[in-house]
Amino acid sequence: MKLDRRMLLGASLTALTLAGATEAVADPGAWSEEPVRIVVTFPPGGTSDLVARLLAQYLDTEYGQKAVVDNRPGAAGTVAADYVAQQEPDGTTLILSNNAPFTISPTRFEEIPYDPVSDFSHVAYIGSSAPGLFVQPGSGITTLDEYITHVKETPMTYGSSGVGSISHILGEALDAELEIESIHVPYQGSSPAIQDFRAGVLDSFYDMAVQNKEMIEDKEATILAIASNERNPELPDVPTFKEQGHDVVIENWVGVSGPAGMDLAQVEQINETVAAVFENPEVRQRLTELGIAHRSMSSEEYTALVGELIEVWAPLITAAGIKE
Secondary structure, eight states: OOSOTTOSHHHHHHHSOSTTSOOOOOOSSOOOSSOEEEEESSOTTSHHHHHHHHHHHHHHHHHOOOEEEEEOOOGGGHHHHHHHHTSOSSSSEEEEEEHIIIIIHHHHSSOOSSOTTTTEEEEEEEEEEOEEEEEOGGGOOOSHHHHHHHHHHSOOEEEESSTTSHHHHHHHHHHHHHTOOOEEEEOSSHHHHHHHHHTTSOSEEEEETGGGHHHHHTTSOEEEEEOSSSOOTTSTTOOBTGGGTOOOOOOEEEEEEEETTOOHHHHHHHHHHHHHHHHSHHHHHHHHHTTOEEOOOOHHHHHHHHHHHHHHHHHHHHHHTOOO
8 A cells, every 4th residue: 555645745735836826915913902712623732732832822922912722622623623613703713723624534524514625714834743653662662574573463552642633544554554453542632642651551652753752762662663754853763664665654734724704814914923933943943843844835825735635635544444
């Protein structure tokens, strides 16, 4: 099974036509006198939550825009997305958008209560990161080949951040690619999965690789591979799946979206402010630590990307066998 197929995020970004995008002319700054809620589709502690809190912090301290994070997990992110789609398009309710409700759920579920493109104003793209496969340090498994051999003899449990999440899709798709069968244990977010892994409840887990750098360095977890095209500079010793003969590339993206019908001038204002926040050297360093490769793009580019990635992810979801 080839999961890369030049269909994933890197290829999608380069496929966009930058020349036709409208250049933003708004200056960075606050756009509402009211506090802004940044809705997160997962519980506290995961990548989306950390990025949202980083954004909220700098909106307040650097641009005078009060912002709070509102965690609304459930149903693979569709609970949060549906909530945001129904709010007033006045810029006071945004969502830290990601794969789960926007590019995975439209294929995974027969029906969702919103259209992932037309029911939202996709305001600002932030960046993408890649997950990895982690195993218990006491398992004796140090390579992907050893993992394959072990699982074929004794099936292992793996934790994910939820049914239909990127970590679940990677786990199921990798099982198919490696011709093995592991046991999926879903959680509501990556933090409780990692807690159970630390407690010895889980044999392995999939999560954003760089976000767990400290666990790797402290030898609390052994990472076998990362699902990116190239090695991450924060984890230079960690090989990719591709290096080990398995063309598996699955990356998670994050951005900022709001309800459909937002004023275009306000969208432009928010886009410029979000871009300015993530161009801040301190914020960029924090994104690097989280393993997120940052890139700014216009609202038009971002909207086009969301629509394109629905098609990109469809065969991966089908291959993972998690359609409902």
